[in-house]
Amino acid sequence: MAIIHPTAIVDPSVHLADDVEIGPHVFIDADVAIGAGSRLMHGAHIGRWTTLGKGNQVFPGAVIGQSPQDIGYHGEEAYTVIGDNNIFREGVTVHRGNRENTSTIIGNNNYFMVNSHVAHNCRIGDHVIIVNGALLAGHVEVGHRAIISGNCQVHQFVRIGDYAMMRGGSGATKDVPPFCINDEMSWIRAVNLIGLRRNGFDTDRILAVKRAFKKIFRSGMRLEDAVNELDTAPATTPDVRMLIDFIRASKRGIGSGHGKIRE
Incomplete structure (x- = not known):
């Protein structure tokens, strides 16, 4: 009772x-x-x-x-x-x-x-x-095991992917892909390595995500071209597939891979 x-x-x-x-x-x-x-x-x-x-x-x-x-x-x-x-x-x-x-x-x-x-x-x-x-x-949509740190601001209709993290005080006006860290204003800064390890990702899974991140955000390729290249790779892991599908489903666009490190 x-x-x-x-x-x-x-x-x-x-x-x-x-x-x-x-x-x-x-x-x-x-x-x-x-x-x-x-x-x-x-x-x-x-x-x-x-x-x-x-x-x-x-x-x-x-x-x-x-x-x-x-x-x-x-x-x-x-x-x-x-x-x-x-x-x-x-x-x-x-x-x-x-x-x-x-x-x-x-x-x-x-x-x-x-x-x-x-x-x-x-x-x-x-x-x-x-x-x-x-x-x-x-x-706003927030995926499983994401972390939205202190005083972050998320614009309406933005999606935060699974295992993503927003650093303290950052903002998101565009989607934050799975496994990624958002910093400043919609800067996709890095892979959320600590978060992945804490959630039981082994070395092979993390390495596949890191390689996909580098292709998408650090290669200088157009986003669409990078995603298409990953999609046609011989062995696309489920985690990389999640990343591809999230990006393709975006309506607001994905945060930028380029930004300025806070002093």
Whole structure:
């Protein structure tokens, strides 16, 4: 049975699974479902039409599923759908979809640090870390095991690939491919070697990614030509195939392989 502090405000329509803990002064709006083992701490706010899976932790002052910051939104039924075992630290904000029947979707085992922001219609994969003060604009997509470092800014509709990393304070107005490090403003600086090793990539996998990176971003070839050459190589690994497919699917374009190192 759920444990609800007497000062909490919980709409009668809310569905709480077993072992949910609702702390002091928590507010939960109508049409919300919260999975087993989730814990909402002092002053957390859960907006309407939000679904939280199992084992989520919502820290004091976090606001999950509130109306989007979009002047075109007028209260239509839109959703926030969150998986299992996510952590939302103090001051995190996650907004619902900005049009009727649209959703902001967050996967499993993600960590959202203090004052990070996920805008309407974003899609977040699994095992993502979004560090203090990072800002994701509307419709951003973040792949599995990506890291968005402190105070990063991501433009609307940008995609961040699997295992990618944005360095602290950097910005992305164009897509960041899988396995890559984004620095400055949309500068694809290097391969995320530390991230790949931490995620169990062996030497052969890393070497294949490094060779593909060099071809795409350091050879001086046109992006399309470099990708086509990789595509027709005799042995294209699954990781390089992921990189090729991501680049070809880009609508905003890919960050530049050339940039100036910060002094």
